[in-house]
Amino acid sequence: MQLKVIIVEDEPLSRGFIERYCEKLGDLEIAGSFEDAESALEYLHKNEIDIIFLDVEMPGISGFQLLDQMMYMPKVILTTSKTDYAFDAFQYGVADYLKKPITFNRFQEALGKIKNSLNKEPQPQGNLTPDGNLKEIYIKSDGKLTRLSFQEILYIESVGDYVKYITATKNYMALSTLKAVEEKMEGNGFMKVHRSYIVNLHKIKDIQDNTLVIEGKVIPISRSYQSEVKSRINVV
Amino acid sequence: MQNSTLTYDSRLDSTFLESIYENDKEDAAFGFEQFLNSYPAQLNELEQSFETGDVNSFRQKIHKLKPTFSFVGLTGVTAKAEIIEKNCQETAEIQVLTDLYLDFKNTLSELIPVVENQFSKLTTQ
Secondary structure, three states, X not given: OOEEEEEEOOOHHHHHHHHHHHHHHOOEEEEEEEOOHHHHHHHHOOOOOOEEEEEOOOOOOOHHHHHHOOOOOXXXXXXXXXXXXXXXXXXXXXXXXXXXXXXXXXXHHXXXXXXXXXXXXXXXXXXXXXXXXXXXEEEEEOOEEEEEEHHHXXXXXXXXXXXXXXXXXXXXXXXXXXXXHXXXXXXXXXXXXXXXXXXXXXXXXXXXXXXXXXXXXXXXXXXXXXXXXXXXXXXX | XXXXXXXXXXXXXXXXXXXXXXXXXXXXXXXXXXXXXXHHHHHHHHHHHHHHOOHHHHHHHHHHHHHHHHOOOOHHHHHHXXXXXXXXXXXXXXXHHHHHHHHHHHHHHHHHHHHHHHHHHHHHO
16 A cells, blocks of 8 residues: 655755655655645645654744644654653654654654554545545644544534534534634535634525524524525525 | 675764664665755854854754754764753853854864765765
8 A cells, every 4th residue: 555645844864864764665655745834734735645754843833733733634753853742742643753863663663553553444535525625624622633524513603712613412612713714614515604603504404594503503694695605505 | 775784983873873774874875975965054054043143043953953963973962952952942142052052063073074984984885
């Protein structure tokens, strides 16, 4: 199985070695090698990968900040010259943690773990639908990253500096803005209907002129969104 | 490529080099070459940060440089860089770091010819 990887590492020598080790193993395709997290994020917003080799401390966006902004979570191997980040690494559920300089044996061991775990997991459907849309999102809530499939999200509500993701079984608070959520979920069956609400269009039960109902919750529709809501649903 | 014997200059940390290159001459030559190609620009950036007195920028640059010395067996220089990085977190005045920085630079300049010589041996051995 050819695994698609990217490398995010600001230090050229370490980056060069990771590239070299990937080539040595033969079953890894280097989809990108980035010296800063910003460029990597831009790539990750448009492309799906299997593994990310991620430096923690970089100028600008750090490795952990990059993880916070990702819409899906590939297997993560942290590369760092410090061991201070072990707790954070655990919190983010990273697959492995390599201390620089990285030896080929240690590199192989980390990849071996990932390959084993991939073999044990049910074959992934991927994070994308056949038509290329995302079907899940990771949110940082209660100090950990939680995966939510778009199918289970009923609606999202803005609450001060936080957004609340409402599902049928649980609500999740995450530090973010509705605008940021809207940008990530655009084109995936979600729509902003009010300055405080984004709704899953597939979950709407009833619509009146200026309100809609999802699982008994009445949600206001701003006047400016009313015609778009109607155009996005199948009215017969 | 595995080689029967890879020997390193005694002024380099051969134990560490053996642990990362595991007697692979091509990997070792790659590491030395990459280091020799990249360190002058990085050192120059570090010097600029020191001259402008920006402790945070200086700390970020020394943090970035720190692991690279170990790739060529200069683990002692990595240790000196680590001490400077830690001291950066305790001061806002770059002058406080002058002695440590000078010691770091002097040690490095004494050892660069050793690294160059070792690279030459790796490519001709």
